[in-house]
Amino acid sequence: MKVSIIGTTGYGGAELLRILKQHPEFDIQSIHSTKEDIPIWNEYPHLYEIIENKLQKIDADQIADQSDIVFLATPSGISGKLASEFAGKNIKVIDLSGDLRIPAEKYREWYKQEPAQPGLVEEAVYGLSEWNHEKIKDANLVANPGCYPTASLLGLLPVVKAGIINPSSIVIDAKSGVSGAGRSLTRNTSFSEANENFRVYKVNEHQHTPEIEQQLLNWNNDIKPITFTTHLLPITRGIMTTSYVQLETEQSTRQLLELYKEMYSGHPFIRIRPENNFPSVKEVAGSNYCDIGLHADPRTGRLTIVAVIDNLMKGAAGQAVQNANIMYGMKENIGLDFVPLYP
Known part of the structure; x- marks a missing residue:
């Protein structure tokens, strides 16, 4: 093609x-x-x-x-x-x-x-590849998801779809490398401002907020407005979202990991980490992977979900090609089997 x-x-x-x-x-x-x-x-x-x-x-x-x-x-x-x-x-x-x-x-x-x-x-069909495969397959126009929404939604959707969290409890703490701001120079992304710094920005005002809420509501009509806070990391590539949700009933980390493994079975770019193992952004750099780690805290009843992606790959171009593969009936991972760069 x-x-x-x-x-x-x-x-x-x-x-x-x-x-x-x-x-x-x-x-x-x-x-x-x-x-x-x-x-x-x-x-x-x-x-x-x-x-x-x-x-x-x-x-x-x-x-x-x-x-x-x-x-x-x-x-x-x-x-x-x-x-x-x-x-x-x-x-x-x-x-x-x-x-x-x-x-x-x-x-x-x-x-x-x-x-x-x-x-x-x-x-336009929303192109979150793992969750909208059938509609993407028949689409002529795809809206590729944003980088923050990709990491946030891939981490949250299994428990949202399962209906096992308090729908008003979602808090997302998100961090991105400076390439997420694009190539045009701004003060906050210049070397002297970003290097050796860690900055919060667009507090409760980030434009990806309604995109995340819209997709969560597609899976659970009871979802309430989320708290979504974004930060700028002094790195070039990478996104980490740490999401906090209140569980409706007592669930162990092991049980929740099994839920995630089942829901993402057959999806080549989602890697669910073992218990007590959490991903970092460098471990997916240059690849189309999204790595997810979980911990259910029995003391507070809260679930912590850590998801990492490369913002230029799974958060942009990689997912776009993944969607193109789906649109043409090919395997999702064709042309995208990049091993992450390390170190």
């Missing part, structure tokens, strides 16, 4: 290139940006003599004529407009931005931008 990527100069687009270059079924047909007619290695010198494609202008008609699928790796506020240009054309679309994940009124409130066309948002 022939693939086009719009937004290849950002980190998500660069990660798509890394994955798709060695994918056995997808061939990179074209790459697109507002910059034109320069080789991609001018932006990313590590691609010199590996990927020679030049950046091309964005022409939806031409892209739809020459490719089977297009990845939109552009910022929120732009992808929604691009998705509308591909509507009705014979091409599948995967959007890595937040434009198609939540309804218009929520988008306007949390993203502070004008939303995409309501019809597009309604058509």
